[in-house]
Amino acid sequence: MPKIIYKPYDELIIHELVRYKLEDLVNLNALGVQSGGMGKPLYWAAGLAMVTYTLPSTDAVVNDQLNGKAHWAHVAYAPMPKFESYIVLKENSVRIPVINASTNPIFNAAASWIKQQTGLRRRTPTVSTSR
Numbered sequence: 001m002p003k004i005i006y007k008p009y010d011e012l013i014i015h016e017l018v019r020y021k022l023e024d025l026v027n028l029n030a031l032g033v034q035s036g037g038m039g040k041p042l043y044w045a046a047g048l049a050m051v052t053y054t055l056p057s058t059d060a061v062v063n064d065q066l067n068g069k070a071h072w073a074h075v076a077y078a079p080m081p082k083f084e085s086y087i088v089l090k091e092n093s094v095r096i097p098v099i100n101a102s103t104n105p106i107f108n109a110a111a112s113w114i115k116q117q118t119g120l121r122r123r124t125p126t127v128s129t130s131r
Contacts, residue, residue: 010068012106014075015055019118022078025049026087030094041097042080042087046111048120049080049098070106077114 020028029051030039042049053074055061061071080098087096101107114120 007068009065009070009106012070012072012110014072014110014114016074017114017118018074018076020076020078022049022080025051025076025078026089026096028076029096030089030092033092033094035092035094037094039094039096041099043099043101043107044080044083045101045104045107046115047079047081048077048111048114050075050077050101050107050111050114052110072110075110075114077111079120 025042026039029042033039040051042051044050052072055071055073064071083100083102084098085100086098088094089096
């Protein structure tokens with residue numbers, strides 16, 4: 001049996017951070033999607049919806065990753081106090097999946113840090129049980 005090692009990142013470096021209204025972030029993820037189609041997913045943690053973009057896997061980036069540093073080149077985010085599994089645009093029935101990333105320590109830490117750095121009011125995030 002092989003030895004399994006879990007080694008999460010020690011550090012996350014966010015290079016660019018842009019806040020949107022939730023409606024605008026959803027619309028950005030629906031750009032170019034045909035009516036009734038599915039757009040790019042949002043990730044939800046700690047009351048924020050986020051889209052993250054990583055840096056290309058250059059030698060320097062991979063070296064950082066192997067040494068416990070993750071890089072997010074760009075984070076687009078919007079307050080979303082309540083988790084919903086998808087958002088449907090009324091105009092064209094495009095569905096945007098929302099992935100509950102609240103069990104991921106990096107997403108939780110990033111969302112908490114973003115809220116602290118940007119002064120977002122603290123509200124207890126909730127997970128909806130309805131669809």
